Amino acid sequence: xxxxxxxxxxxxxxxxxxxxxxxxxxxxxxxxxxxxxxxxxxxxxxxxxxxxxxxxxxxxxxxxxxxxxxxxxxxxxxxxxxxxxxxxxxxxxxxxxxxxxxxxxxxxxxxxxxxxxxxxxxxxxxxxxxxxxxxxxxxxxxxxxxxxxxxxxxxxxxxxxxxxxxxxxxxxxxxxxxxxxxxxxxxxxxxxxxxxxxxxxxxxxxxxxxxxxxxxxxxxx
Ligand code: CDP
Numbered sequence: 001x002x003x004x005x006x007x008x009x010x011x012x013x014x015x016x017x018x019x020x021x022x023x024x025x026x027x028x029x030x031x032x033x034x035x036x037x038x039x040x041x042x043x044x045x046x047x048x049x050x051x052x053x054x055x056x057x058x059x060x061x062x063x064x065x066x067x068x069x070x071x072x073x074x075x076x077x078x079x080x081x082x083x084x085x086x087x088x089x090x091x092x093x094x095x096x097x098x099x100x101x102x103x104x105x106x107x108x109x110x111x112x113x114x115x116x117x118x119x120x121x122x123x124x125x126x127x128x129x130x131x132x133x134x135x136x137x138x139x140x141x142x143x144x145x146x147x148x149x150x151x152x153x154x155x156x157x158x159x160x161x162x163x164x165x166x167x168x169x170x171x172x173x174x175x176x177x178x179x180x181x182x183x184x185x186x187x188x189x190x191x192x193x194x195x196x197x198x199x200x201x202x203x204x205x206x207x208x209x210x211x212x213x214x215x216x217x218x219x220x221x
Contacts (some may be wrong), residue, residue: 001110001128001129001210002102002111002112002114002124002126002129003017003111003128003129003130003138003206004113004114004116004120004124004130005017005114006115006116006118006130006133006166006181006183007115007133007134007149007179008129008137008167009140009144009164009168009171010135010140010143010144010164011094011133011134011135011140012135012143012190012198013115013133014030014032015195016133016188016199016202017030017113017115017118018115018129018197019204020113020206021113023086023199024113024206025109025110026105026109026110027101027105027109027111027112027113028112028114028115028153029098029102029113029115030115031098031114031115031117031123032081032115032117033072034094034098035082035084035085035090035128036072036073036077037062037067037112038055038059038062038084038090039078039079039080039081039083039084040067041058041062042055042079042159043059043080045156048085049080049084052088052089053083054122055084055087056087056089056090056093057091059090068153070152072124073148074087074148074153075153075160075163076167077162078163078167079163079166079167082166082167082170083170085117085174086170086174086176087176088176091176095123097118098114098119098123099123100113102114102124108194117171118179120132120181120182120184121180122177124198125182128209129205129206130184130186131184131185131186131187131197131202131205132185132186132187132188133198134188134190134191135190137161137165138161139191140164141157141160141161141164142157144160145157145160148160149204187220188201188202
């Protein structure tokens with residue numbers, strides 16, 4: 001079974017993906033972390049963030065050492081991630097890995113759940129279940145601000161809100177794999193839902209689909 005979870009920044013899709021992975025014994029891939037890793041390479045090496053060839057070339061050097069969570073989840077890495085994510089060469093370099101993960105999850109798993117921006121539309125258009133997870137931009141900024149503060153990053157709510165608006169606009173308007181709801185995705189608006197309530201709704205949808213016989217089908221990316 002392949003579950004696709006797409007949505008804008010800080011909509012709650014990452015937490016939801018982790019909980020669904022546990023509940024249905026699925027392998028989880030946070031695809032945003034791939035783009036964030038590229039961003040960290042750019043920040044560390046000092047190459048210009050708009051040099052597509054140079055940015056794409058850093059991908060070959062990735063994976064050697066793990067990146068500390070604080071660096072990966074920083075506001076700067078998120079911002080640069082959405083800049084490099086608009087580059088066709090960067091997206092192409094990361095696509096095969098994501099499809100391979102969905103098609104052949106690790107042994108013992110019954111499938112995969114991938115969260116990102118283009119999972120239901122580009123990476124796994126044949127996913128068995130697709131969700132588009134969203135929330136108002138103010139609520140998302142409140143969540144992301146709390147998250148960054150708890151990690152010791154000093155940033156104002158207003159700065160986080162402005163960054164999310166910028167990032168949403170960039171992710172939605174890019175030519176390549178823009179953020180958008182797949183036609184067959186179930187919309188989950190978490191503005192007024194806590195994580196448990198969102199999780200219960202998603203579990204109901206997946207359980208109904210499994211009951212209709214879509215479980216254990218291989219990925220058809
Ligand atoms: O954690 P947050 O919700 O802020 O974002 P993320 O999922 O870590 O993704 C960071 C950035 O990577 C996004 O703003 C997108 O521009 C990009 N991304 C993408 O283009 N396609 C994906 N499948 C996942 C992330």
